[in-house]
Structure formats: C-alpha cells, structure tokens
Amino acid sequence: MARIDCNHIRHAYGPHPKSDKDYALKEVHHAFEDGGAYALLGPSGCGKTTLLNIISGLLYPSHGELLFDGKDVTNLSTQERNIAQVFQFPVIYDTMTVYDNLAFPLRNRGVAEPDVDRKVRETLDMTGLADMAKRKARGLTADQKQKISLGRGLVRSDVNAILFDEPLTVIDPHMKWVLRSQLKQLHRRFGFTMVYVTHDQTEALTFAENVVVMYEGEIVQIGSPAELFERPKHTFVGYFIGSPGMNVMPVAVEGRSARLGSQTIELPGAPKAGITGAIELGIRPEYVRLGASGMPVSIRKVEDIGRHKVVRASFEGRDIAAIVGEDEDIPADPKIAFDPAGINIYADSWRVEMGG
C-alpha cells in the first residue's frame, strides 16, 4: 500500500498542446492517502479515466510527476509500479479456466505455486466464484466475467493501490450492491489504497470516504459525501450531486442580502467584499421550504418519487425545485422560504466564503 502524490500533473493526448483546451487533464495536484478509499466522480470525458491510467502507468503524463510513498515513479512501467486495475468491460483470458485466470497475475510474477493456490482460493471465495473454478472462462455471463476481472485485481495482496475504472457498469443492479459492499469490506479488512472511477453519484458516495469530483479536466472539489452535499465548491458539484441537483439562480448581493427580481433573500453571512463576476445563489431542493409564508411561486408539477415529493415550480420566472415530505400538503397559495443553512453564493461558478 502506498500514498500516491500527483504533483502538478497535466496531460494532453495530442502532441503539441497550445491552450488549456488541448489538455484532457488540466492540472491535478492532489495526494491520495495511504489506505484511503477514493472515488473519482464526474461526467464522461472529464478526465477521470485519464488520471487513473496515469496513476497505473498505462499513460505517461505530459507534465508533472507522480510519487508513490515519496518515490518518483513517473517514468516507471505498470509492472514496476505494482498496481492492480479493473476495467469497465470484463477482460478475461478466454482459453483459461476461472482458476487460471485468477492465478495469472501471480504466476507471471513468479509466485510459488502453493502461495498461488492459497491466494486464488481466497479470492474465489471472496468473489463467489468458488464453484466454477474449473470452468473455462469464456462461457460465463458478463457479470461472472467481471467478477473474474475484479478477482484478478484483488488476488495480489502486495500491490501499491487498486484502481477501478467503472467496474460495475455491466453488472446487474442488485449484484452492484453486493459487490460494492464486498469491496468496502475488503478495504476495511486489508486497508488497500483504492481509487474508484465512476460517473454514478450513488456509487461514489456509498463507496468512498473521499470523493474527488472532476469537471472538464480539473478537480473541482474533494470532500466527504456530506461536504459535497452541504457546501459544493463549484456550481457543477451542486448540479451533479443530488437528485434533483442544486437550484442555481443569478442574484445581486448587497451586504447580507441577495436580490432576485423583486425578492430579497436573507443570507447567513456577508460574502467577502469586492466579489466580482457572475454572482449566483445556490440552494439545494432539500433546503427550499414550501409553505404559506415567504416568496410567491407557481407550481408547475409535483413528482411523487416515493420517499418524498419533488415540487417543480416557477420562481421569479425561473425554474426551481423543492423537496417536501411525502405526507405534507401542497398549499393552495404556495410560497417558499430558503433555509439560510443551505444557501451558498458563487462568483463565476466558484463558491464564495461568507463571514458571520
């Protein structure tokens, strides 16, 4: 296990990057702590797989360096880095049995056969493949194959880190839960450093202690699931995490209040003086209170999604979403109020600190 430091890593796939646009990864400067469970979360094309492949050594970054436990590994090969990686689509060796598939990474490294057997049997039990150990891998279903891929990632116990690149994409939903909790258990038991790439927020939030949100080749926020929810650093994090995402509306800020159209909204504190650029107010639907007092809205639609209702309304000519309890009534003359605890102010999409 190792601590992984990414020092000012940038990567461009083209040969002569000129502007920021040519970089798939703009600049990543971040440390993955030894034994941490991280999720890299972001939409397709945000650079998360690029970052993962740079860590594993399948790609060499155009700029910057990579350290494992303080040792520069930027120019080392994948083998020398001793990394395990599981890919989005199952990669299996068709002609081998399930057992031999799992033994393959160990045998390639010259591990003695009794140790291979012990490790492989452990991994077979862990992934639930024990009863098909002798079968040829080619005839299996997609999720069984992906379990083999996962198993090959887990079979070596001496790896510096285990990287997962959307490994559960092809797995049935109920199996996803099972496998994800198994991975979490493994993490707790063996303390692997794990980095898990996904575009699924539920997956990221349930798997990881630390979620790294990426957007257009940059890390926009790193934090615990709660931090990402309460204090999104970037409006993108607000949109991307949560269902429905954060309401973001342009406002004008004066001292401790924000003005939107004819309405004035009380802020929990005064943003630092002198903020410039496009100022926006962000509030999650969970903090929008629907009731008989406050600012008037007109309701367009109510979606009952079981645990609660999502109210889609029009507020000062903009769409706004609010979440109300399953049993609460929708008032005839609806008004909304913003819970100050849930208000964030953004300047040019980045969050602005508010003093008390």
Place this chain on the structure above:
Amino acid sequence: MGRTWNNKAWFMVLPVLLLVAFSAIIPLMTVVNYSVQDTFGNNVFFWAGAEWFEEILHSDRFWEAMGRNLVFSAIILVIEIPLGIFIALNMPKKGWGVPVCLVLMALPLLIPWNVVGTIWQVFGRVDIGLLGYTLRALGFDYNYVNDPFDAWITVIVMDVWHWTSLVVLLCYAGLVSIPDAYYQAAKIDGASRWAIFRYIQLPKMNRVLLIAVLLRFMDSFMIYTEPFVVTGGGPGNTTTFLSIDLVKLAIGEFNLGEAAAMSIIYFLIVMLLSWVFYTVMTAYDAER
C-alpha cells in the same frame, strides 16, 4: 390442416436454380458422364463403368502428383501461416503506417495468377532475370529449368510471395478487433510478450486462422497457373501437380474419360481434406 401451402413460392428460387444448374451442376454432370463412358471418336460413347476410376487409382502417375501436391501444400502452410501471423503482429496498429502497410500487403493479391507466374519466370531466369543472374553471379548453381530442387524453391517462394499477404490481412483483421483494455489488463497482470500472444492474440485470431488455413490449403492444393507458367511442370515431372497433370491428360492427351474420373477424385479429395481441417479446428475451438 388449416395451413395453406403456397407452392408458388418455389418459383422465386427458379432463376437461381437455373443459373447454378447452367454454371455448376450441368458441367459437373458432364464430367460425371465422361468419367463412366469411353469413346473411339465420332461422338460415339459406350458404357465403361468404374474402369477409369480404377485406372486412375492404380496409376503411379496420379499418386506421384498427389504426393507432390500434399508436400507442396504442407510446405506452404508451414511457411505462410506462421510468417503471416508474424508479419501481422508487427504491422502498425495506428498512424500513417497502417494504410501504407495495407496497400503493400494487398498488392500481390491484386496481380493475376499468370502475371505472377510470368514475373517469377523472368525474375528467376539465369540469363536475364535479376534473381537468377544475381544468384549465379554470387556463385550459386541456381537453375530452375534443370534442377528439380531449384524449381521447387522457386515455386514455393513465388507462392509465399503471392499469398502470405492473405494470411497477414486476415490475421491483422483479427488483431485489430482486440480491445485496448486487453493489452492494458495484460500489462497490469504482468504478462510477458509470449503470454500476451498465447492467451490474448492467438485465441482472438483463432477464427480467422481457420479461414486462412482452409483457403491456403484449398488454393495450394489446386495450384495450376503459376507453376505452369514458370516450370511447365518440369524439369521432368518434378513440379507436375494434380491440376497440371489433369490438364495434360484432358487437353494434351485428349483422354477425356480418365481426366473426368481424375477430376472427380480430385474434387472429392479437396472436399474431404477441407472438411477434416474444418472439423478438427472447430472441435479444438469448442473444446477450449
């Protein structure tokens, strides 16, 4: 019971049936017809039964040609299949090299058989041919007209030059269909170059290799034009393959009955061996 049988639908396949009959079945039946009859000329034929077949199967000439053909096909497969795989493995997978290599590889396949023969016939000549002349100048006693061994070498090298490309292109098609993730996983798993070939590339090329082996076997077993142009079957009979012998028999000696019987035996052998190849390779495939 309640079903309506619309037999008129059969008329839909009639054109194809006529075409196939005209181009394949009728000529084949003509051959069958000749193979069981004899003639003394004047278009008068009489029944000969299996005589021609017996004659062919008891003729040394036939079995010698057959032996030469089997040896030739075996050599061709042993050289062209591994060489084709080797070249395909080393061809670029992306960049400007891909179209260049593909065009270079396709070129020999675009040249008509008899032109290939002519090229090598001239190329190997010791008086004016670049290859023959150079070998002579270097002190090799090379002459495909007189020396059976040299004739064989020339015909084999010519076939390798002409047809290895086909194996290369088929294998290359199999190779480029392997997703990148396989190679990445192999790197992560610490697989050696050999292990990558053995466990990723070879299994993925399996199907195209089956086709390559079948095509190369059938083609080499039926080879006619190129050796005919280069050596004419000589020196002596040393490069007389079944097809060349067949033409000598049918057109040179106008021995229609025997030639027809030989054609049928030849045809059955090609079918039988292709079936054996196919069965063995697919069985191997299924078992794995």
